[in-house]
Amino acid sequence: MPVARSVLELIGETPMVEVSQLSPNPNVRFVVKLEGRNPAGSVKDRVALSLVEQAESDGILEPGRPGQVLLEPTSGNTGIGLALVARMKGYHLKVVLPANVSVERRQLLEVWGAEIIESPGEEGSNGAITMALRLAQEHPDWHMLYQYGNPANPAGHYRTTGPEIWRDCPEVTHLIAGLGTSGTLLGVGRYLKEQNPKIEVWAVEPPAGERVDGLRSLDDGYVPPIFEQLGGAQLLDRKTVVRPRESIEVTRRLLTEAGLFVGISTGAVAAGAIRCAKQIPDGVSAVIVIISADDGWKYLSSGTWTDDIDVVTKRAENTIYF
Ligand SMILES: Cc1ncc(COP(=O)(O)O)c(C=O)c1O
Missing domain, CATH: 3.40.50.1100 (Rossmann fold)
Incomplete structure (x- = not known):
């Protein structure tokens, strides 16, 4: 190898x-x-890379340009994969996640440098999605990758x-x-x-x-x-x-x-x-x-x-x- x-x-x-x-x-x-066995520990590393590379090839993101913010609601692995990709490519990542997640998950996101925004725990991942969609509307300069609605997610699996x-x-x-x-x-x-x-x-x-x-x-x-x-x-x-x-x-x-x-x-x-x-x-x-x-x-x-x-x-x- x-x-x-x-x-x-x-x-x-x-x-x-x-x-x-x-x-x-x-x-x-x-x-x-x-x-x-993926570097940040899950299948979602593939998806994170595919989502970010698609936004780059669409001209929405530009590697190296300062001040670019990514936003994603995630109940876990995608946030960690994105945090790895964002760190390596120089983007700032905000992750919306339910308040009742495990301590390991919160720590992992923090280790990789993501910023955490809490959504109500009792609303689960659906609540995180709703909050992120609202934040994306309020902050049009933040780029929401939105794995649930982005064909680059399955496309990454189709390709690899x-x-x-x-x-x-x-x-x-x-x-x-x-x-x-x-x-x-x-x-x-x-x-x-x-x-x-x-x-x-x-x-x-x-x-x-x-x-x-x-x-x-x-x-x-x-x-x-x-x-x-x-x-x-x-x-x-x-x-x-x-x-x-x-x-x-x-x-x-x-x-x-x-x-x-x-x-x-x-x-x-x-x-x-x-x-x-x-x-x-x-x-x-x-x-x-x-x-x-x-x-x-x-x-x-x-x-x-x-x-x-x-x-x-x-x-x-x-x-x-x-
Ligand atoms: C631990 C775990 N298993 C399975 C899945 C399901 O994968 P997919 O989102 O591709 O349907 C996920 C997705 O977040 C996950 O984190």
Whole structure:
């Protein structure tokens, strides 16, 4: 591997690993793509770079010009990815996030140099989005990248994540990922279906009113504009609903059975993969690619790997870890 000229060149090219020991069906292989290996720790590094580079090529941002402000509502990983990209390119980043986020997340944003603007905790990420949209109207000189409505989000996955999966695991039959902004599913799903239309794309979401960090239910009152604009409903073959407790259980299994220390949304996605594998008829073989959005570090204070499962599930109702 050649020496990178900048940390931004280290975004992408993440490894994939077999975790078929979690598959309930002997004919179905599980392969995880480890997006936690990106430099700021999540799949969102790709999106952050894509959003900023698109604004630069549109002439909205200009690297090196002083006083340029970026604004983004984020319940976590995108803020950290953007904070890395903004720091390297010399932009000032303001992040709107709910008041009840975990201490790790706040600290990480501060470490990277982002400015935090709090939105009401009880309104969750929808409240952060509303506040950021209002701030963007009040300050037309601040540039809101808006991952929920910006096609550069799925485009980053279409250009990088999708081709990497196809190159490294061309035997893929199913893609399964969490639904947050829907950027991963739209970008990777479209790329893979263009290579092989038989590949199925499955989304994992929590039930309406329950929370798995990083994911959202489309029935909770907000459908990301990119999902509607880019035909998300037509692209997805299935949606599967996974509850927080099950997400935590499978997050633990990923560690104990496969040695993977990954975030709680990966547990949710792997729980969806287990469901998918059970539905594949006897004698049919399949390879399910599971997107792991991030690693476990930021969720340590949730007690996911250490505390009683009932306590962890209850705690996750009140604190947004990521
Ligand atoms: C931890 C985590 N998992 C999954 C997702 C979902 O990814 P996407 O926004 O591409 O739908 C996110 C998005 O923020 C996330 O932070």
